[in-house]
Amino acid sequence: MGNYDALLLLSFGGPEGPDDVMPFLENVVRGRGVPRERLLEVAEHYQSFGGVSPINQQNRDLIEALRPELDVPIYWGNRNWRPFGEDTVLRMKADGITKAAVFATSAFAGYSSCRQYYEDIARISVEGGPELVKMRHFGEHPGFVAAMADHARQALDRLGRDDARLVFTAHSIPVSMAQTAGPSGGLYEAQLRRSAELVSQALGRTEPWELVWQSRSGPPQVPWLEPDVLDHLRKTDAPAVVLVPIGFVSDHMEVVFDLDVEARRLAAELGLPLERAATAGTHPRFVRMVRELMAEPEPAACALSCCPAPVRRPA
Ligand SMILES: CC1=C(CCC(=O)O)c2cc3nc(cc4[nH]c(cc5[nH]c(cc1n2)c(C)c5CCC(=O)O)c(CCC(=O)O)c4C)C(CCC(=O)O)=C3C
Numbered sequence: 654m655g656n657y658d659a660l661l662l663l664s665f666g667g668p669e670g671p672d673d674v675m676p677f678l679e680n681v682v683r684g685r686g687v688p689r690e691r692l693l694e695v696a697e698h699y700q701s702f703g704g705v706s707p708i709n710q711q712n713r714d715l716i717e718a719l720r721p722e723l724d725v726p727i728y729w730g731n732r733n734w735r736p737f738g739e740d741t742v743l744r745m746k747a748d749g750i751t752k753a754a755v756f757a758t759s760a761f762a763g764y765s766s767c768r769q770y771y772e773d774i775a776r777i778s779v780e781g782g783p784e785l786v787k788m789r790h791f792g793e794h795p796g797f798v799a800a801m802a803d804h805a806r807q808a809l810d811r812l813g814r815d816d817a818r819l820v821f822t823a824h825s826i827p828v829s830m831a832q833t834a835g836p837s838g839g840l841y842e843a844q845l846r847r848s849a850e851l852v853s854q855a856l857g858r859t860e861p862w863e864l865v866w867q868s869r870s871g872p873p874q875v876p877w878l879e880p881d882v883l884d885h886l887r888k889t890d891a892p893a894v895v896l897v898p899i900g901f902v903s904d905h906m907e908v909v910f911d912l913d914v915e916a917r918r919l920a921a922e923l924g925l926p927l928e929r930a931a932t933a934g935t936h937p938r939f940v941r942m943v944r945e946l947m948a949e950p951e952p953a954a955c956a957l958s959c960c961p962a963p964v965r966r967p968a
């Protein structure tokens with residue numbers, strides 16, 4: 654395997670109990686101008702799941718699935734909650750790790766999905782500690798595509814009808830952030846569309862699919878990518894829908910709340926047959942992809958001008 658002596662799984666982090674929820678959310682939105690009401694609403698989503706985000710267990714499961722695949726130690730650190738990346742890197746240094754591949758749990762270009770992980774790497778890196786090399790975007794990698802296609806197929810089978818439409822979903826982001834994603838802009842959406850098309854092709858489908866957005870945050874006066882998945886379901890002429898959360902790598906809170914609770918409830922009200930495809934999670938082909946990424950030539954870091962941080966607004 655390449656010349657890495659460890660893998661660092663770098664993730665978002667999430668609360669592990671009711672008392673963690675508000676401090677976690679404060680970490681996430683520090684300086685990002687997310688209105689208080691939105692924060693309290695999202696806190697309720699977490700509290701309705703006992704204050705526990707599924708993302709941490711998902712990451713633990715991914716690490717267990719990766720162990721037999723890799724011949725180097727695997728470390729885990731987060732941006733917004735324990736185990737914090739800062740602490741993990743100190744352990745890696747103490748263990749004598751010199752150069753680690755960084756697998757960020759986010760597949761596509763953009764500030765939130767890519768640049769912010771570079772910022773994390775810069776912040777947590779320490780003198781005499783491991784060099785941290787971020788792996789490339791993987792939303793169009795055959796391993797990711799095959800895992801998503803497999804899960805979409807299973808959801809189609811559960812629904813049991815061949816007239817269902819594939820409706821891909823991804824996290825909405827501010828329009829300004831979408832416009833500055835990638836070296837020449839628009840790369841978040843462009844990569845998502847290519848990935849969705851590859852999944853559709855892998856299923857041998859020629860029917861049209863759609864890409865819609867979910868989990869909008871931020872102040873209402875700032876435009877974010879649309880249409881929202883719920884608005885889309887209200888208007889769709891599709892006789893049945895399979896939601897494919899292509900923009901997420903595991904079934905975390907946005908997926909289990911915004912899709913499995915909200916979208917499902919709406920579909921039931923509308924009488925619209927709907928299933929949700931699983932995310933890549935620990936699909937064996939996805940797990941193998943991590944090893945394949947580590948065996949590739951060391952990826953060049955994105956240019957610093959790429960996916961700039963949004964202008965900060967006070968809450
Ligand atoms: C593109 C994207 C991804 C996908 C790529 C990736 O996976 O990295 C993603 C993932 C995630 N987002 C997550 C959670 C949150 N995101 C928030 C807020 C925001 N997300 C944004 C974008 C994205 N977010 C943006 C532009 C904001 C506005 C504030 C800001 O500019 O930062 C907020 C604040 C409250 C609110 O929702 O308003 C929370 C709690 C969790 C953890 C879930 C769990 O606990 O299971 C995960 C994996």
Ligand SMILES: [Fe+2]
Nearest residue numbers: 765824868870
């Ligand atoms: Fe988010």
